[in-house]
Amino acid sequence: MSFLVIPESTRDDSGRYSLTLSNSAGEKAIFVRVKVLDTPGPVGGFEVCDVTSTGCQLSWLPPDNDGGCQIQNYIVEKRELDKKTWSNCINDLKKTSFKVTGLTPGCDYYFRVMAVNKYGLGVPKDSPKAYLTTDPISEPDPPKKMDVLEVTKNSATLGWLKPLRDGGAKINGYMVDYKEDGEPEDKWTPYSVVKDLTIVVVGLKEGTKYKFRVAARNVAGTSLAREAE
Missing domain, CATH: 2.60.40.10 (Immunoglobulins)
Known part of the structure; x- marks a missing residue:
């Protein structure tokens, strides 16, 4: 009986092997499939x-x-x-x-x-x-509790509180809009973008009622707006 030994075999030695037998009368080839049992490869x-x-x-x-x-x-x-x-x-x-x-x-x-x-x-x-490890960034919550702090015949001073949640990114501005009371919802006019929590809106018409709103902004987008109470 004859043996073929592959020392320190690894999974790379698996495959189909050809064994050729020969003598003076001729030769004959047979094929043997070898499967090396080993630890697994990478996932x-x-x-x-x-x-x-x-x-x-x-x-x-x-x-x-x-x-x-x-x-x-x-x-x-x-x-x-x-x-x-x-x-x-x-x-x-x-x-x-x-x-x-x-x-x-x-x-x-x-x-x-x-x-x-x-x-x-x-x-x-x-x-x-x-x-x-960080939470995904999203738009912030709306600012909290917007108030009209002071009114003159041509201006209004507004103030608000920071959002409860900043969306995982720094608030980089607050967008303030206004419109005359009674106008449709699509008639809001952008006034300014500020970094403070207060603003004085000027150039208003004397004797006219206005609505004001503010939205917080970060790198992911802009929050829903908060209207002045």
């Missing part, structure tokens, strides 16, 4: 999405190379940008997606996933970059 399609200040969503595809046997589970780990050690998120996950929770707001995190079969841990698949 595919690894994505990080829906990042908030305390968590994110991970998803991936099973590895192209399962090591020759069934994938048993997945291990998910995280690492802060300024640290070298990985910490475990979950080590017995049966699905190809996972919601990470309990992250520290304002930190940068790397994530990685490993497939596991009966031969051990597979090749880790790291996220392509570090992800900053």
Whole structure:
């Protein structure tokens, strides 16, 4: 009996082998398919999405190379940008997606996933970059409680309070509009954009009733307007 030994074989040694037997009478070739059992390769399609200040969503595809046997589970780990050690998120996950929770707001995190079969841990698949934990930016809430503080025959002094929620980005201005009382809703006239919480609207007609409104603005857009009470 003859043997062919491939020392320290890896998954790359899997494939179809040709064995040729020859003697003085001739030769004969046979083909043998060899399957090397090993730990899994890296998972595919690894994505990080829906990042908030305390968590994110991970998803991936099973590895192209399962090591020759069934994938048993997945291990998910995280690492802060300024640290070298990985910490475990979950080590017995049966699905190809996972919601990470309990992250520290304002930190940068790397994530990685490993497939596991009966031969051990597979090749880790790291996220392509570090992800900053922060809530998505959106338009702010309307300013709170707009009041007419003082009125003269040609002007009105207005004041308001900051929005309850800034949408995750700094308020960069307040848009003030006005219109004569009784005019349609589409007749609001832009007056000014200011950064303060008060404004004096001038050039008004004596004896005319007016309505005023203010909206907050950030890099994501403009809030709904708040009318003066």
